[in-house]
Amino acid sequence: MTNDDRFQSLYRKYYKRMVRFYVLSFRVTEEDAEELTQDAFFRFLEAMDEYRGDAEWAYLETIARNVAYNRIRSQKTAKRGAETVDIHDRNAIAEPAAPAEPDYAQREEAALRSKQLRDAIAELPAGSRECMQLWLNEFTYDEIAKFLKISVDAVKSRLRDAKKVLRARLGDANALPEVEE
């Protein structure tokens, strides 16, 4: 089987699903997703001659993830610069109507609570904090386990510990229901 044959086989099997992977996972447009997919396959084609392993699909996966990572990273780093606003664009600079202000006591209470929560998160042991932060960002146990390179059971255990510490620290016995087993 030549390189071109192997490439064709993978391309036909993965193309449409990779486009969907980019659309659903990274919330890009269909057009952007097609561009990313073609970019990934182009890199894969260019690198195929140098690849010596058998699991070419795994190599394609690495390249596909890398392409997505670079795209999002470049967007993130671009966003770190100053945001430019057209001063002639009334919509761009128009201030939204201010919501009804809570009174002073309510604001004070909210600020205090927010500080307590931040401190509580910050004081969690590193492993538990990482699990908690990913869980709060809607990552599944499998995803958390994959990223942290630990087992799913370890993820659940760390989350249980983190919640226990938070409940104790915040004096709220009913806070954060247990992880569903």
Add this chain to the structure above:
Amino acid sequence: MITKSELSDVNGKVMAENQVTNGEPPTAEEVLAYTRGELTPEEEACIRERLIAYPELVRTLTTPFPEPAEPGHPDYLSDHEFARHWKALQKRRQRSNGSLQFWRAFGAIAASLAVVFGGLLWRAEIELKKPQAVWEQQELYSDSRRGIEGEPNKLTPNGESYLLVPGLGSDLGADKLRVDILDMAVNPPRTVWSSNAISRTSNGSLVIVLRRDSLKPGAYKLVVYGITGARQDELSTFTLRVPAR
């Protein structure tokens, strides 16, 4: 009661602050090293902390990759679809190769120029390292000794200066000596160098050191005068020729 959404809001703010304090997200190479387990535990912890501040980037590593579509499934590209994609890919590849060839040619030219200039530099350095004669002694014969038809004293163009040694008798019958060098190319001849503080060797010859650039190519006359009190006598003349270098 504290809810997950309340905690998520606070966590969002913490992560936004972490994005500022931790700097830019890790590079793709750093992340690849992380996923392959090529880092030390400390380095891994550092990458993890920086990445967690950017959940969208973590998602690129954790979102399950799709399974392949089997032939016959609607997700499997048809021959026609693949042919169209393949054509586009080949075009892109050609463009990429064209650009690569341009940069290769550019690199080759740059490398050739570097070799040429490197060679020139090396040669110049070798030339500079060669021993340079500061001067070369030139014995001069007076016009009376050479005879009227004789060849003038030809100064050799080596070294940075001339060391002229005009031959004179040991007893000149004068208290002091003065030497003038006249440029014979102009009429009347113009004095281009003169001195009355001249050293003499043990056999009575004069020793004159002149910078090379003080005598341009042409004909000159070196005249030695003997001075006694107010009297000045011409003792000897030497015709010189400075060839073009």
